[in-house]
Amino acid sequence: MFKKITLFVIFICYSVSAQTSYLNLSSENWTFNKQNENKKHKATIPGTIHTDLFQNQLIPDPFFGANEKQLQWIENENWEYETHFTLSESELKNQNIELEFEGLDTYATVFLNGNLVLEADNMFRKWTISAKAHLKIGTNHLKVVFHSAVQKGKEEAKKLSYTLPEKERVFVRKAQYQFGWDWGPRFVTAGIWKKVQLKFWNSAKIESVKYNQKVLNESIADLDFIFTIFAQKSGKYQIKLGQKSFPFELKKGQNVVKVPISIPNPILWWSNGLGVPHQYVFRFSLEQNQQKIEEKELKIGLRTIELIQEKDQVGSSFYFKLNGKPVFMKGANIVPPDSFLSRVSDATYFSLVENAKKANMNMLRVWGGGVYFDDVFYEACDSNGILVWQDFMFACSMYPGDEKFVENVKQEVIDNVNRLQNHPSIAIWCGNNENDEGWHNWGWQKQFNYSKADSTQIWNDYKKVFNEMIPQTLDSLLPKEKNIYWSSSPSIGWGRKESLLQGDSHYWGVWWGKEPFEIYEKKVGRFMSEYGFQGMPNLETLQKVMNKEDLNFTSEAFKNHQKHPTGYETINEYMERDYVVPKDFEDYTYVSQLLQARGMKTAIEAHRRAKPYCKGTLYWQFNDCWPVTSWSSLDYYGNWKAFHYQAKRSFENLLLSVNEENEIYKVFLVNDNFESYSVRLELELLSFDGKSLWENSKEVTVKENTSINVYEIPKDEFEKFDLKSSVLKVNWEEVKINYFFAKPKDLKLQKPNIEIKIINDFMIEISSDVLAKDVFLSSENEVFFEDNYFDLLPNEKRIVKLYKAAKEIKVKSLFDTMK
Structure with missing residues (x-):
């Protein structure tokens, strides 16, 4: 029907007057109240019940001290949110008005002018309702009732004759980490956690756009842009791309339209450290009778990605080829950056990705116990050359397999794969985190006294979701070049020797197994997708969430900011092996970071020396969801621990x-x-x-x-x-x-005489008369130093850049802690 065109120039139009329009309801005046209580309080949308309660001074800061423990009542209540908004006569004349919730957390009953219009049950899905029949000119009333996810989960759990690990959380399609983890608090949230809006449209709307990469070589890239368009009635339409126009007929209902494009001499998208992550920008419009109906912009990166698994003398390889080249993956596992996701700004996501790039990473694994991140995270990965290992949101348990649950997850997969698939950063889709390993190695069958019939049912439900429904859904949504699926990470548990011979490995002999750091040099697999060791955050981070008198190992506040049951004991045991254990608390936090960095350096460099046997190293974990002692290299506020500086060096x-x-x-x-x-x-x-x-x-x-x-x-x-x-x-x-x-x-070590010479506000020179081990620079106004926790050789002059002027620079070395 269409002639193939060759695209030489992409014309971008910045002024838009499309027929499709929106009314942002997030900015209306919202209130909330506990169900069956009349008193209403101001709400912020997007938001969560916890942040709204805090902003209204109805609860203390959830992160401070041990406040978490006294706030658990919130998860068991039902909460009501409501607002009023005004519609004009002209707005109501639109043929179609849809109410769009980009994120409802989680069990939500929605009333529009008193009419029940939606019952939602999945935090990860977008919910769209045809709303015109329920709207009126003038003032309209929107009410959302959130039912306790904990109570709903418990109700579902009672329907089974056996107990699934982790009880209520596995029945709830909600961020799993909010139920508590060994690095995060338990805050089971509720609320309108993403934008809510009204969409007005008439003759047609673009439901989705994606592209298939049919041919890609040095001379040409042949693409098909695929539009899914819903038409109110049949008729003639056109898609415009720059100065080119593509006419077509639409039938009433849903239509799929292909627009072929060729790009001569294409520029490839490369990951960080190997080239430029080049992107092409396309802006297209749907038009009828020379009138714009809707506009969309799409950025794409031209690249090929392959997962290579080939049998060899010891097992099977597991590595990625980017644009035909084997690439060693260097990076980390990323978790949600806050317990309360509505507080995460675009700037936070961009900062996280920039910190990955600065540390010479080329891959981040979005861990399956959190959320599918906002678009801006993937956009930042696209523009910074950070590949993404994308888990689906399942972690460390077994899940139900009834028809309702599976269908709900299927729609979740469709929503998120359609949203994310155009990003060149997406390298692989993974079914879950450690569910398979947990079933085979964690003793659940004995712990929960499963009968043979129970075990068969649970495992069949697992296969139904992760071996059948998800890959089949991906096959229906993705072209072959975008469809790399791995059912579970890791493929084999770390206690079995086969785990180091094939697939990806989570090695936890260090930390969980109390094995020495040196074991990392022997336990090297084909692709190390998890391993880690804890380190404390800086003293300044802890001071923000607890009183001065609580900065000790015996206080409840301090204990509450360590979620591993034997975390401090494990840190101390390892510290005694390798360091003189400091008596001073601040020195202890510093040495704990050196300990973490030392262990992770041993692991990362063992993995890299083993190349090409090993072709990837993703440590646990990149960041935190609150201020805490954990495995992270970046603390909750984005500060670099010693480990992050070491990762930067070890990932060169x-x-x-x-x-x-x-x-x-x-x-x-x-x-x-x-x-x-x-x-x-x-x-x-x-x-x-x-x-x-x-x-x-x-x-x-x-x-x-x-x-x-x-x-x-x-x-x-x-x-x-x-x-x-x-x-x-x-x-x-x-x-x-x-x-x-x-x-x-x-x-x-000898006592070093460390001298700091101020070159200007953004640069210092540092030197020492003797070796200064693990030099730590800090300042009262929390300046970021481009290099830190480094060894300074005798009479070496090292230039260190600062990101802003420091009020007073303090310096510490390991010698200072060995008293």
């Missing part, structure tokens, strides 16, 4: 890494770039006071996209030196590392 595309193996110190160079290098490797053994004890050099060639052992030093070569007071400095042009031969607690 060119990495030097020294590893002790038997009687040899091996120097590895890992090259993630698509080019080879021939450079001189320089090695020097220095005493902590700056004397050169030994040095050597070697011309080294490293091929593209590989890891290689470039130098070996027999241990006996260093026998005559006191290695507890020495450091091996390794340089490879701009790539530099320092390797220490003993654990931090055994190093013979």
